[in-house]
Amino acid sequence: MNFGLLFTLAARGLRRNRRRSLITIAGIAFGLGLMSLSNNIGYGSHQDMVKSAVGLMAGHIVVQHADYQDEPRAERVVANSGQIASSLAAAMPEATVLRRINLEGLLLSPLSSTAVGLRAVQPEAEAMVIDLDDRIVEGEWLKADDADAIILGQLLAERLSVGLGDKVVFMSQVGDRDVDSRLFRVRGMFRTGSPEIDGMSAIVNLEPAQELLPETDPATLVAVHLPDDRQTADQTVLARQLVPDPGLAVMAWQEAIPDIVAFVELDSAYSDAMWLVLGVIVALGVVNTVLMSVMERVREFGVMMAIGMKPRQLAAMVLMEGMVLGLIGAAIGLALGTLATWPLMHYGLDLSEMYGGESIEAGGVPLSLVLYPEIDTARLVVYPFIGVLFAVLASLYPAWKVTGLQPVQAIRHQ
Amino acid sequence: MSIVSVRNLRREYTQGAFTVHALRGVDLDIAAGEFTALMGPSGSGKTTLLNLIGGLDEPTAGEITVDGQDLSRMKAGDRSELRLRRLGFVFQSYNLIPVLSAVENTEFVLMLRGESAANRRQRAMETLAAVGLKGMEHRRPSELSGGQQQRVAVARAIAGEPALVLADEPTANLDSTTGHELIELMQRLNRERGLTFVFATHDPKVMEAARRVVRLEDGQIASDERKGS
């Protein structure tokens, strides 16, 4: 029997009880729409998170002391970091290669002192990679030739009671060296919205911080920031060839920040599980609709069998009805989900009132509480199949019941 | 040559503790081109006999040969194929597919047979014209009267040029004039096309139209009369 006839029979069969079919389609559409919207929100926030994580790490690929990952001690540095950075930059012309130093220490002002995380950077390269330079609320971003400059988180500046131009002293003790200190002048303040970051971080140029570390031309890390995350795996292989020193570790961001990867995976798995439950509920609704419409037509099916239609053709017709329901529902659901995503992509979904803050920390990364969904194109393609698959699966039981019909009994039915 | 040959046919239904003997040893031969009325009061076994001849049901005992094929040796799938290729059915009522138009109902069997769209549409239109439904081809069953619906059913039964048409009380739900017209239609098709009809009825008026009347009583053949033509 041809596909066209099956389709015609199924489509017209569904039109017979229009209201019931519409309710089922609405159920599928609503479920899928909600699912795609929530997935887009999740996807957007995960992308955001990965971006923050990559920014925090300074790049998609990072070169560190082999033991730094185990325990990030300041003296575990990459020696001759400038040379390594140049060779990476030469091999990956599209990438931004930068160096960083992370130091824990004490920041003292004339009136106060507090523990800080000092980050030493190359200002221009850094500005290309992260948006901290755009978050300056007072003063200006670092200048490469200003060795004494320091940029403070706004909250940190408040705690130390310092303003632009004031002096602060950074003190730290690296490894078994003597306690060392360095004087800086406040040139700017930034604000990210995360109290942890704004209250604890300070940024200076690379060179003055290098003076506090052992080895020649040291850096805590050399990072490669790629134009596209999809290049990460391949370029990591290349970077490993360029940096063969067993005392150094070359890692993709996924290895360097496994917490983030685990968080994203767990979060996705959790929401997928939720949607699976919803899918099953919707599918049960479809089972009910298709079963009811089958039961109403037992006599008709009997006549069809009498004139030569085979039970499996009847079953195919019932499955086709499920498929048509699924197709229409999926199409509408996807349109709804995408339509609902659209405004949120531009205006964002603001959860800050709900959580009382502008950002939260997850896996050591600041996450904005204004979520910007992104259309997850990979899944956009998959969803219609999921919708149709569930609807067809839900029609399996009614279809199986139909194959058990005996023509004589079916014709006598009612 | 016999289209249908029935030997010592029995059909029993077990209902809980007791057994209903719907057919108690029926012998019957129907030749190609015959127009046979199966008469008898309600419960005499007409439907049971037609269903068995049509391969819709299986006998308790006895043999049925239809179009040279021994039904008792056939699997359900093969019987279904036999119905599709060689038999036509008309039931008492509500036997059209409500979501399909008159012409779509008529070509349904041809579609199941996998005939080309143009071919089957043309044949269906011709058949509908032959049963007097020209101009109503695209109406749905709900837009047709009972008599017209039964004409569509007849058209569907004969569109595939079957060896045998089985009709179970096709006039029972029609008023007597419409019923008579339907019988006349079947008679004409029998005469003009040589189609073999077996139809069940307990309407004595319908009986007059038939050239052969087989009377069933209590699951047995009570009489078998042929009128000279």
Ligand SMILES: Nc1ncnc2c1ncn2[C@@H]1O[C@H](COP(=O)(O)OP(=O)(O)O)[C@@H](O)[C@H]1O
């Ligand atoms: N499926 C069935 N189960 C039990 N009894 C049946 C069934 N079908 C028919 N019968 C019985 O068999 C007898 C013959 O029925 P049927 O062939 O329908 O007669 P008719 O068509 O002449 O009215 C009746 O007594 C009827 O009650």
Ligand SMILES: [Mg+2]
């Ligand atoms: Mg009957």
